[in-house]
Amino acid sequence: MPGKTLLWDQTLFRRGELFEFDHVPEHFVHRDSQQRSLIFGVRPALRGMRPLNILCVGPPGTGKTTAVRKAFEELDEHAPGVITAHVNCQASQTRYTIFSQIFQRLIGHAPPTSGVSFKKILDEIAKHLVQNEKILIVALDDINYLFHEKEADNVLYSLLRAHETHPGTKIGVIAILSDDSLSYVFDPKVGSIFLPEEILFPRYAWDELKGILSDRAKLGFYPGVLSQDVLDVIVDYTSEAGDLRVGIDLLKRSALNAEERASTSISEDDVRLAYKKSRMLHLSRMIASLGSGEQAILAILAMRAVAKGQEGEKGEGEEKKMVETEQTAGDLYAAFHESTGLGYTRFHAMLHKLATLRLIDAEIATEGVHGRSRRIALKYDSGDVLGAMQPRSL
Ligand SMILES: Nc1ncnc2c1ncn2[C@@H]1O[C@H](COP(=O)(O)OP(=O)(O)OP(=O)(O)O)[C@@H](O)[C@H]1O
Ligand SMILES: [Mg+2]
Incomplete structure (x- = not known):
């Protein structure tokens, strides 16, 4: 009935919750083979064996999280010997917070907030698993958020070596990687124990x-x-x-x-x-997960690109404009330091993180009059970056 008027207390939504991102749909279609592969990987746990490790890979919005949540729902219902823990690495970006999440899932409450070492948390997790004869399957969702400072290696190493430090523990890992073009190379000592079954999620x-x-x-x-x-x-x-x-x-x-x-x-x-x-959903989501220093770097890059772009419009060529949107690392650091008061070591780590998330390109080296210099450029349209930042204050 197009054109009909809605009364003020009427709505178009019969079930609004169906449009939330964490909704797990009843009908999950076109993903049968991926679900079969997931079940194949976790099945050994039903017989008391350590499950296979799995890597789910595919672009955003291709059903990776949903497939793992569905598999976990089934395990929770039918496999009393298995405990599943789904960890959102965008929300928990360090080994400590990830293990705190797992602790919470197992024990039912968060570990005390201060004075508890990582080792103590791991000890408690392992003790719980061994005493209750449970097998743990951890899903590290959006693991690309751990690629900075080798945090992914640390987390995988601690999980997959737990049976050596804590005999009797059985832990399997499902890593979920959003973006098949990301080329992260795991540390060799992790690579040799992770050896995952890869499950691809095409568009x-x-x-x-x-x-x-x-x-x-x-x-x-x-x-x-x-x-x-x-x-x-x-x-x-x-x-x-x-x-x-x-x-x-x-x-x-x-x-x-x-x-x-x-x-x-x-x-x-x-x-x-x-x-x-x-x-802008994907970009907004990525930016929202960043710390204020990282956001400051993006904001400086974007605002300078916008300013330079406007200058460039006054008659300069398209090619020239592209080059002008890059900043030298030195210039960028000066502005970053002025706005945040933070030093070069932090700046460098943040650049690295933004580059691994593919928000910036930080590998451009150019020969200039003063020798080689590193240049940094946004990988997204500067207007879009500023637009995606709007909900939070810059
Ligand atoms: N085959 C499907 N049938 C019905 N709904 C689906 C299907 N695949 C995905 N969805 C829905 O699409 C949305 C995105 O799916 P999901 O979160 O699983 O994607 P993802 O691959 O984990 O994406 P990202 O890499 O961005 O985290 C969810 O709301 C989910 O309910
Ligand atoms: Mg997901």
Whole structure:
């Protein structure tokens, strides 16, 4: 019923929770082979054996987290000898906080906040597993957030060597890596004990995206809210972004826009307006997980690029403009130090982290009059970076 007016207390959402990112869908389609591989890997744990380690790899929004959550739901229900721990490495970015999460999952409460060493936490985890004869499977979700300062190596090493330091413990790891083009090389001492089964999560095809989004809309909205034509527009945008998350966010934001207009159905304009926000989802999520110093570096780079870009528009060539958006490491550090008061060691570590998250390119070396110098550039559009930062203060 396009054009019909919504009363102030009416809504288009029949089940709003279906559009939240942590929702685990009842119908999880097109991922049968990945789910079979996951079950194959964890099955030894059902017979009291150490499970195989697994690495789930694929671009954002391809169902990696959902597949592991589904497998964990089944284990929690049917495998009393197994304890699962799903850890979000974006929220817990150090070995200490990750093991605190695992401790909490096992013992039921967080370890005391101060004065407890890492070793003590590991001792307690191992003791709990051995005494209760349980096998632990840890999912390290978005493990790329641990690639700075070798934290991923430290975490994997501690988990996978636990049976040597604490005899009798059986722990398996499922690492989830969001981005198949990330080339992180694990430390050799970790590589030799991790040896994971790799499960690939390819992007969904257009038809698959349409099926999933249509299903979600049917369950989540009232009838008549989303027409086939408008659904196609949403699928086009989702396919362009290559991320199903964007599509689900588009459904939610478009419906909110329609409600704002007091309309009972979503229009193409509602979708177009929503896409401005939805397409930045991934970038916003990454930026939101950064510390204030790292955000300061991005903000300086972006603001300088915008300023230089505006100068460049006064008649200079396109090629020149691209070069102008880079900063030398020295210049950037001076501005960083002025705004944060932090020193070079911290700055260097932060640059490294931003580079491993592929937010910046920090490997550009140029020959200049003063010899070689390192140049830093954003890997995203500077306007988008500033836009994605807006919800938090710069
Ligand atoms: N096959 C599917 N059927 C139904 N919903 C799906 C399917 N795959 C993914 N989803 C939904 O898409 C959203 C993103 O999926 P998920 O979080 O599992 O992706 P991901 O691969 O872990 O992404 P990221 O790398 O960004 O963490 C979730 O809301 C999930 O419910
Ligand atoms: Mg995920």
